[in-house]
Amino acid sequence: MMTNPESASLASLTDQLANAASALPPVQDWQPENVGQIDIRIRRDASWWHEGSEIHRPELVRLFSSVLRLEDNQYWLLTPLEKLRIQVDDAPFVATSLEVHSDEKVGPLLVFNTNVGDRVLLGEKNRLHVEFDVNSGHPSPYIHVRNGLRALLTRSVYYELVELGRVQQDKLLVTSNAIAASEKKNPIFSLDKRVEMASEVLAHLPNVEVRPFRGLLANTMRDWECAVIVRGLRAISDFEYEVQLAETVTKDLLMALYITDECINCDVCEPECPNEAIYQGDEIYEINPDLCTECVGHFETSQCVEVCPVDCIPHDPNHVETQEELQAKYERLTA
Ligand code: SF4
Ligand code: SF4
Numbered sequence: 001m002m003t004n005p006e007s008a009s010l011a012s013l014t015d016q017l018a019n020a021a022s023a024l025p026p027v028q029d030w031q032p033e034n035v036g037q038i039d040i041r042i043r044r045d046a047s048w049w050h051e052g053s054e055i056h057r058p059e060l061v062r063l064f065s066s067v068l069r070l071e072d073n074q075y076w077l078l079t080p081l082e083k084l085r086i087q088v089d090d091a092p093f094v095a096t097s098l099e100v101h102s103d104e105k106v107g108p109l110l111v112f113n114t115n116v117g118d119r120v121l122l123g124e125k126n127r128l129h130v131e132f133d134v135n136s137g138h139p140s141p142y143i144h145v146r147n148g149l150r151a152l153l154t155r156s157v158y159y160e161l162v163e164l165g166r167v168q169q170d171k172l173l174v175t176s177n178a179i180a181a182s183e184k185k186n187p188i189f190s191l192d193k194r195v196e197m198a199s200e201v202l203a204h205l206p207n208v209e210v211r212p213f214r215g216l217l218a219n220t221m222r223d224w225e226c227a228v229i230v231r232g233l234r235a236i237s238d239f240e241y242e243v244q245l246a247e248t249v250t251k252d253l254l255m256a257l258y259i260t261d262e263c264i265n266c267d268v269c270e271p272e273c274p275n276e277a278i279y280q281g282d283e284i285y286e287i288n289p290d291l292c293t294e295c296v297g298h299f300e301t302s303q304c305v306e307v308c309p310v311d312c313i314p315h316d317p318n319h320v321e322t323q324e325e326l327q328a329k330y331e332r333l334t335a
Contacts, residue, residue: 027069027078037085046094065116070148093151098160114151256289256319262312269304289319297330
């Protein structure tokens, strides 16, 4: 990341970038009569390929990129006389570096540099957005470059952005769940090792601390007096689940658990349940919510969650109960 606190104001930076953009050919105005296609493909890493061979000349790639147009979700190379369709696997450009300038009135100004020499000032016309893959749920961050053409942020640029976004005044706690690292789950790294590795990677950030926790995250956050929790999501369904969970924990409620279809029928959880709430269902193990007390009365943490090797036992928002109700259920079951 290049930081340039002495740089010009927003107005002069905008002028510079507008001048550079105006030097590009006016492809949006061209209406060529000859339409065809050419065997050129831009791969996800923004490399250009012609008839199966990579185009290695940067000046040629830059020239082609300057006459690229997006039209009806298709990419075209244009001249005033001809319009040729090409294939683009993802975004046609990648953002390869980030500059941080400062403006007294508006604060930091972020300029993204692309692989083909574009410089893009983050703002109203050039927004960042994230898309999620429909199959994997994997997120991809993009910035708009010009006329619908966009650049995929490289991982290093994305991490630079994350670093810029870290908490400036307060402390940021990075935490790892002790349950996920419990020996019963046979993790690759012990909890101590995970904390050590995260601490090492984040050591250059003075207001970041790495701590392990055990039990329900919401309770731990209360103990640590945290105002905000930032969680990683693997898929959209994780987000929906987290919203339901957040609504529940903010009302001081608890939930029974259920087993998802990721269960591998390993039989490990069933004997651990103190209430015999777990049983072999038609295809996978299941939990009887009438018997599950979330281990209230027996243990501080849910034993089945602790031992499940594939993390397939989340809370069930459809079975919300208070601590008192779970305690009463425990007393009923053990009477
Ligand atoms: S949370 Fe406890 S009571 Fe509920 S199913 Fe798991 S082991 Fe049984
Ligand atoms: S421990 Fe997890 S994977 Fe194994 S049977 Fe229980 S729910 Fe299924």
